[in-house]
Amino acid sequence: MDILGILIPVSLFMGGLGLAVFWWMLRKGQFDDPEGDAHRILRDDYDDHPK
Amino acid sequence: MTAYADPQRPSACPACDAAPLAEQMAGAALKDARLMLALPGIHCAACISGVERLLLAQPGVRDARVNLTLRRVSVQADPEVEAEALCATLAAAGYEAHELDPGLLAATEIDARGRALLMRLAVAVFAMMNVMLLSVAVWSGAEGVTRDMMHWISAAIAIPAVIFCGQPFYASAFGALRAGRLNMDVPITLAIVLAVGTSLYETTLSGEHAYFDAAIALCTFLLAGRYLDHRTRANARSAAQELAALEVPRALRLTGQGTETVAAASLLPGDLVRVLPGGRVPVDGTVTDGHTELDRSIMTGETLPAAIAPGDPVRAGEANLTGPITVVVEAAGRNTELARIGDLVAVAEAGRNNYTSLADAAARLYAPGVHIVAVLAAAGWWFYTMDIRVALNIAAAVLIITCPCALGLAVPAVTTAASARLFRKGMLIKNGTALERLAEVDTVVFDKTGTLTDGAPRALGLDALPGDAAGVALALAEGSAHPLASALAKALVAVGTVPAPVQGIREVAGFGIEGRWGDIPVRLGRIGWVGGGAAVETTATYLRIGSAPALPIRFADRLRDGAADLVAGLKAQGKAVVLVSGDAQAAVHHFARAIGIDDVLAEARPEDKAEAVAALAAKGAKVLMVGDGMNDTAALAAAHVSISPASALEAARAASDIVLTGRNLLPILDAMATARASRARIKENFTIASIYNLLAVPLAVAGLCSPLIAALAMSSSSLTVSLNALRLR
DSSP: OTHHHHHHHHHHHHHHHHHHHHHHHHHTTTTSOHHHHHHHTTOOSOOSSOO | OHHHHOTTSOOSSHHHHHHHHHHHHHHHHTTOSEEEEEOTTOOSHHHHHHHHHHHHTSTTEEEEEEETTTTEEEEEEOTTOOHHHHHHHHHHTTOOOEEEOTHHHHHHHHTHHHHHHHHHHHHHHHHHHHHHHHHHHHHTTOOHHHHHHHHHHHHHHHHHHHHHHTHHHHHHHHHHHHTTOOOTHHHHHHHHHHHHHHHHHHHHTTOSOOOHHHHHHHHHHHHHHHHHHHHHHHHHHHHHHHHHHTOOOEEEEEOSSSEEEEEGGGOOTTOEEEEOTTSBOOSEEEEEEOOEEEEOHHHHOOOSOEEEOTTOEEOTTOEEOSSOEEEEEEEOGGGSHHHHHHHHHHHHHHHHTTOOOHHHHHHHHHHHHHHHHHHHHHHHHHHHHOOHHHHHHHHHHHHHHHSOHHHHHHHHHHHHHHHHHHHHTTEEEOSTTHHHHHHTOOEEEEOIIIIIEEEEEEEOOGGGSOHHHHHHHHHHHTTOOOHHHHHHHHHHHHTTOOOOOEEEEEEETTTEEEEEETTEEEEEEOHHHHOSSOOOSSSEEEEEETTSOOEEEEEEEEEOTTHHHHHHHHHHTTOEEEEEOSSOHHHHHHHHHHHTOOEEEOSOOHHHHHHHHHHHHHTTOOEEEEOOSGGGHHHHHHSSEEEEETTSOHHHHHHOSEEEOSSOSTHHHHHHHHHHHHHHHHHHHHHHHHHHHHHHHHHHHTTOOOHHHHHHHHHHHHHHHHHHHHTTO
């Protein structure tokens, strides 16, 4: 059962990482225009500085 | 609108908050460098590129970013760039564009609340997954030190998570308790606090049962319900605001040097404003210069345009048809007749707020019931064992089992599914309880002009015109933009008429059009001006050739698409259908016979309409009001539930619960069917949730409810309820 001492912190850390990434995406407004973002990747124009 | 002016007053719908905001900011809009345009037509990647490239190519535009989800583009530009010019450029390239009021900018920022909810939900899901995983070890038989360790780690995750995620519930419960009421959030808060408290106490004593997983799962499911609820409302709200923001009230003020565009609200009595043909009168006042005809249908429901000469009074909201006029301002902004009708709306709306939704009714039964059962169970066990620890454990188990997880999801899940379905069919649900109320409707009251009809006239009996007369009429009619003239011209061209050679065509604003056909003077217009006959009782224009008697050309309103089918469909369902219009008796009765409505009230003033609705309600009828004009707003607000078309005046849309986004009226039938289905679905959901409770509560009271059973009952009831709601899509 000693392995739990490693596994539990590891799983918590990874879950926390996911949470932090989600928080970052939310702040960056990545959920503001889901439909537009889905279409934008299909554009032909080359974008040097994607926003 | 005085009624909406006070920012302290929480109004019935957020769109009402946006309207005054939009008015206030209209002035600032002229200087703002950030512009918002609505693009209702865009739908693909090529549209995004096209719009952005086009806008970036305009001088002065620094940045343009399309939001396809909201169908908007936000433009950063130098102050001198005009939104109107950008709209015209886009329209020329084939993209329909409208200027939006920057009041909307504030509205998009309001969704910080939605983001906060989503963040809490994310934290709750994270914590729940981890705690559940740790609990699996406990459920599968961990003992002694291992179990204690699992409980401690669960506590370390669950306690901060519950404190952070549950804030919306704690705040609402605290507010309700302070006001001396019980709401759904009181048992929720109590369950969370008691579950976490007793579990922590148990853990310090190395106890067997800890409900950390249940507490955090509770938070998660309830937050999911709250978030769904919020999103449905936010979507409808932003769309409704968009409609509101399309109308920026502006006026052309005459100054010594010329004219300047100002916000209508900033005008003062005594100012002179110019109203061009095609524009709406922005103020109440008196005409000082110019002849024209005014379309008063939005204020009174009259289809026949009124002739206006200097000295005649005009009111805000009336549309100028033929000639430019100058108006001296008597009342502007909140003091106009238009705004006063808005006050009627506020009074009528106050009555509707008393509606008890199914969720409220359930909560009213539920909250005290839960507390009584929990207290009785705890007291019983305390007397039986004289052990406060056992009693508290039982109370916590009962509260967790009965906690309205499924109830919290039952209504939002259904309304979300139903709103999404109706949105696809072209309806915006502005109010959370609108669907429930729509399901109860047994009487439908329609307005005529602009609701059942398009408001656009159609010429009748053109075959009866002698050959020459038709040609002359066409030649004259083509010389004017007046709605009757253009309708006549369109109808004559459609039957293959060739214009006669009429010379010197001249429009006499407010009266008609005249010219010379060879040597004969010809006139088309009002009977009093063309002479040679008496007026007929329906809407008509008159053609006089030389000194022959005037020929009347009659007009009828064109039915809106789907109007006839809608009335037939409603009657087939056994609903009572009533027509209430401000138009003249003859016109209304003629129309009612044509569409098949027997119950008619004509020449109704705005108060009469509201009274008619109130009288029906007093007889026990649940009234659905469908209307579009300023004269309908009080009736819309007084009705049990109300619908307005997108072409309606902003105040009418603000007063109604549901807005039709398309031109067709038929979606109303769909909406009523969906409303009945969603009501049935909500009731089913309540039944499902109660069955789970009835099965699990005896276990909890008997002390047989382990955390595993609590977790299973909670998750499965929430899942069933959500899946049942999804059947509506």
